Amino acid sequence: KAGVTQTPRYLIKTRGQQVTLSCSPISGHRSVSWYQQTPGQGLQFLFEYFSETQRNKGNFPGRFSGRQFSNSRSEMNVSTLELGDSALYLCASSPYGHEQFFGPGTRLTVL
Amino acid sequence: DQQVKQNSPSLSVQEGRISILNCDYTNSMFDYFLWYKKYPAEGPTFLISISSIKDKNEDGRFTVFLNKSAKHLSLHIVPSQPGDSAVYFCAASGTAGGSYIPTFGRGTSLIVHP
Numbered sequence: 194k195a196g197v198t199q200t201p202r203y204l205i206k207t208r209g210q211q212v213t214l215s216c217s218p219i220s221g222h223r224s225v226s227w228y229q230q231t232p233g234q235g236l237q238f239l240f241e242y243f244s245e246t247q248r249n250k251g252n253f254p255g256r257f258s259g260r261q262f263s264n265s266r267s268e269m270n271v272s273t274l275e276l277g278d279s280a281l282y283l284c285a286s287s288p289y290g291h292e293q294f295f296g297p298g299t300r301l302t303v304l
Numbered sequence: 305d306q307q308v309k310q311n312s313p314s315l316s317v318q319e320g321r322i323s324i325l326n327c328d329y330t331n332s333m334f335d336y337f338l339w340y341k342k343y344p345a346e347g348p349t350f351l352i353s354i355s356s357i358k359d360k361n362e363d364g365r366f367t368v369f370l371n372k373s374a375k376h377l378s379l380h381i382v383p384s385q386p387g388d389s390a391v392y393f394c395a396a397s398g399t400a401g402g403s404y405i406p407t408f409g410r411g412t413s414l415i416v417h418p
Contacts, residue, residue: 237408238405283348287404297345
């Protein structure tokens with residue numbers, strides 16, 4: 194089975210712009226979660242989608258949003274980018290249960 | 305407030321010796337615990353897990369111990385190998401509405417010297 198894929202792998206944006214990141218989960222996995230990783234902060238949970246519905250949401254401002262399509266692919270959008278949004282954004286998919294399978298991440302740099 | 309804490313940001317070990325990575329949690333609702341390993345430029349990969357009904361789980365060179373009363377778990381790697389050098393994340397989850405979203409610690413960077 195192919196693993197979780199994320200595009201693009203690297204992205205440079207300027208403050209005020211918006212960005213859309215894409216994630217394709219492992220075939221058959223219906224749950225897709227997004228995390229933000231910054232130095233020294235570990236993985237901060239953004240949100241989880243299951244069957245096209247947001248099932249859980251972390252403590253992030255409304256500038257961060259996402260969606261899931263009928264084929265389980267997911268997108269994450271960040272509007273009005275701030276310097277502090279520079280991070281590695283990780284997508285993970287899960288069939289059912291505790292274990293999550295992560296993609297390689299998208300490295301976002303905001304200048 | 306951090307619900308999962310990895311108090312050692314880094315750990316250095318000699319090849320062949322034991323590596324012990326520690327993790328503490330505060331939420332009593334957590335009933336499943338996982339360790340992930342992360343290499344640079346890659347996403348985290350699942351390593352080993354343990355349910356709260358057990359106190360030990362072993363998989364090859366990796367053993368996870370859980371002390372529920374102390375809300376503490378540890379990952380033992382024996383013997384340590386240079387390829388084990390990576391960042392290790394501890395994660396904890398509980399069943400909430402059918403979702404198992406884990407809470408992660410900030411990670412411990414393990415360096416195994418040849």
